[in-house]
Amino acid sequence: MRRRLPAAIAVIALFARAALASEEAPHEAGIPWSTLLFSTINLLIFLWVLARYVMPAVRDWVRDRRLRVISDLEAAATAKAEALRLQAEWEARLARLDQTIEEMRAQARQDAERERERILAAAHKTAETIRRDAERAAAYEVRRTQELLRAELVRQALRSAEAQAHSQWTPADQARFIADFLKQVRP
Numbered sequence: 001m002r003r004r005l006p007a008a009i010a011v012i013a014l015f016a017r018a019a020l021a022s023e024e025a026p027h028e029a030g031i032p033w034s035t036l037l038f039s040t041i042n043l044l045i046f047l048w049v050l051a052r053y054v055m056p057a058v059r060d061w062v063r064d065r066r067l068r069v070i071s072d073l074e075a076a077a078t079a080k081a082e083a084l085r086l087q088a089e090w091e092a093r094l095a096r097l098d099q100t101i102e103e104m105r106a107q108a109r110q111d112a113e114r115e116r117e118r119i120l121a122a123a124h125k126t127a128e129t130i131r132r133d134a135e136r137a138a139a140y141e142v143r144r145t146q147e148l149l150r151a152e153l154v155r156q157a158l159r160s161a162e163a164q165a166h167s168q169w170t171p172a173d174q175a176r177f178i179a180d181f182l183k184q185v186r187p
Contacts, residue, residue, distance in 0.1 A: 169177075
């Protein structure tokens, strides 16, 4: 309030001078003190009304506006800090991107190697199973062929023995053979 007092006095003096200059008085040498006093009182009442009723509202509006500006600035600072944090986080992620890609490639290589080893193990197992089955089949075929050969040899031996028996046996040998056979068969 003390800082405004000299300004108010200067404003009053200016109004008084303007009032004096604009007044058309019949005598130019005298100062119309009554008009000056009335104008000064009127100005003081006007300033008092402004200070009493208008200034608190203006002060409140300015204070509220200041608080809003401060809160908006704080919110902006918070948002800026968050944006800077996010920016730093993404820059760190981008910086680690090459490392992450390399780790992913290494993991993919390891997975492919494990899959390759699994496939090779399955192939070896399948090959071993096929080999064993082939050995069994070959052994079976060998046994079957041996049995067929034996059967064929027996047939040929029988034919040969039969042919030889027919050629070497006489009817007397044949009668004797039948008699021996019947003795063995009968009890």
